[in-house]
Amino acid sequence: MSSGRTTPTDAGRSGPGEAPTLHSIQQFTRAYEEEGRLLGYACRSCGFLTLTYLLVCPRCGTPHSLEDRLFSGGGRVLSYTLQHVPSDEFVNDAPYAYALIELDEGVRTSGWLPAVKRPEDLAVGERVVWTRSYRTGLVFERPPVAGGDGADRGTGP
Numbered sequence: 001m002s003s004g005r006t007t008p009t010d011a012g013r014s015g016p017g018e019a020p021t022l023h024s025i026q027q028f029t030r031a032y033e034e035e036g037r038l039l040g041y042a043c044r045s046c047g048f049l050t051l052t053y054l055l056v057c058p059r060c061g062t063p064h065s066l067e068d069r070l071f072s073g074g075g076r077v078l079s080y081t082l083q084h085v086p087s088d089e090f091v092n093d094a095p096y097a098y099a100l101i102e103l104d105e106g107v108r109t110s111g112w113l114p115a116v117k118r119p120e121d122l123a124v125g126e127r128v129v130w131t132r133s134y135r136t137g138l139v140f141e142r143p144p145v146a147g148g149d150g151a152d153r154g155t156g157p
């Protein structure tokens with residue numbers, strides 16, 4: 001699955017006429033827009049994985065050691081709360097689930113699930129996937145059910 005794409009992070013000393021090295025937020029934007037992949041970071045020194053860009057690795061203390069790493073986006077819900085009182089950017093989404101999620105790579109991160117409105121909508125331990133979104137933060141959703149899982153919908157009275 002190697003895409004063969006390279007990012008200009010190995011550009012070395014920028015000479016005249018050379019494209020400037022992209023900042024992390026620009027790299028994130030490019031991964032998001034062109035590849036639809038979840039961009040995170042890995043420590044070159046100790047292998048620590050994170051989705052948050054940090055100047056110093058929190059595990060081994062090596063400065064400037066994080067390099068780009070693409071994540072699968074799949075994970076499992078470790079815990080979540082239903083937010084009924086949103087901050088301003090989520091004012092039209094409440095209620096929604098704010099969740100602690102362990103990605104398949106072992107990274108714990110937090111994100112939100114706008115489609116989860118009630119406790120019955122999401123179980124702890126349930127599988128979720130990151131989805132591309134223009135919204136603030138990491139948006140996750142329950143993966144589409146493949147092949148007639150026959151979820152019997154309880155119809156109301």
Ligand SMILES: [Zn+2]
Pocket residue numbers: 043044045046047048057058059060061062065
């Ligand atoms: Zn490290």
